[in-house]
Amino acid sequence: MPELPEVETVLRGLEPYLKAATIKKVTLNRKNLRFDFPRGFISQLEGQQIIALNRRAKYLIFNLSNGSNLLSHLGMSGNFTILDPKADKSGIKHLHVEFSILAENGEPHTLIYTDPRRFGFMDIFSSEENCKFLCDLGPEPLGNGFNAIALVKIFAKKRTPIKSALLDQKNVAGLGNIYVCEALWRAKIHPRTPVNKLIDENNTPDERLEKLVQAVRNILQKAIKAGGSTLNDFHGATGQQGYFQHSFDVYGKEGKPCNAQNCTAIIERITQAGRSSFFCPNCQKA
Ligand SMILES: [Zn+2]
Known part of the structure; x- marks a missing residue:
């Protein structure tokens, strides 16, 4: 199960591709992971610019230009992978979500989310205090609050x-x-x-x-x-x-x-x- 260092590794790997990039298209290959995707998931993401990527505990957070945020938990076996848009995806198993991304420099990328065990999930939230997954979390172990x-x-x-x-x-x-x-x-x-x-x-x-x-x-x-x-x-x-x-x-x-x-x-x-x-x-x- 990915813990803090693994999620941080994913974040740092995604950042060069996704920071300031625009989400052009979102494709869901199923209606749920561990939980259902929230209502309006696709329409709230398409057309948005990713202002910043952050991590809180084991959550990845994409801050979007419309002020809302995409939250992702990798569960037991979730993985994000950046692909060339022309890459053949026919052999990729457990591919549940696909994002077509246009990087800040105009280069297109495909971001895929795969998850064989489907313990991961995604949500959209407006503020940390109102997000049920984030509001009760303790301090970050690498921050000053942990002593x-x-x-x-x-x-x-x-x-x-x-x-x-x-x-x-x-x-x-x-x-x-x-x-x-x-x-x-x-x-x-x-x-x-x-x-x-x-x-x-x-x-x-x-x-x-x-x-x-x-x-x-x-x-x-x-x-x-x-x-x-x-x-x-x-x-x-x-x-x-x-x-x-x-x-x-x-x-x-x-x-x-x-x-x-x-x-x-x-x-x-x-x-x-x-x-x-x-x-x-x-x-x-x-
Ligand atoms: Zn010993």
Whole structure:
């Protein structure tokens, strides 16, 4: 499932083609993805210029010249790809949406959205506050709003396991299973640790919580630099694969030796809220 670094990779790949480009034509090959396309989807997009592309959490947002915005979530297997308008698309499977684009320099492009599992969706919204997908999201993990002091306020008196708390998009937006497992290993925190245990008696963040914030930021920045992680079929806007999966220390490494210096333990896997957590029982003591 694409997480923040993968969505950021898609955004950066699309930007050179789509920024200031005009949407000439939209073709829907079905009436729904995870949800129905909103009423008037095509007419609200055709003829609009894309003023800017943005990311919020795991959402891609295209700001349009009429003041509205196209929102897209890639779900489990959604991909945007830029094609030459003359390209043969007959062999492309699960092609659900097609945009004919005229770039600012007059060059035509075709943008396609493919999604085998159809967990992705698209919507149109006027403002973030009125968008049901965006209005409750927590701070961006790479922004200033995500810091140990802010986490103390959210975590005080709660006993939620840290793993679940970081996956809750209301606490921090854009993290998923992979990068949470990796960040917890780096911060040496067991995934089942209750969040209130990461707060000192005088209501200040303990050292591990400070380390965790840094670990989250570092891992996301490194993953973005690597073009994200390609586990199943994720790719960037021009088809390139991410390679951060080669840098995982714990995710999917059950039974493998821990990478930490002077640690001889073996990575273990437990299930939390139906999802796998990978951790080192020696580096991340319960
Ligand atoms: Zn270890």
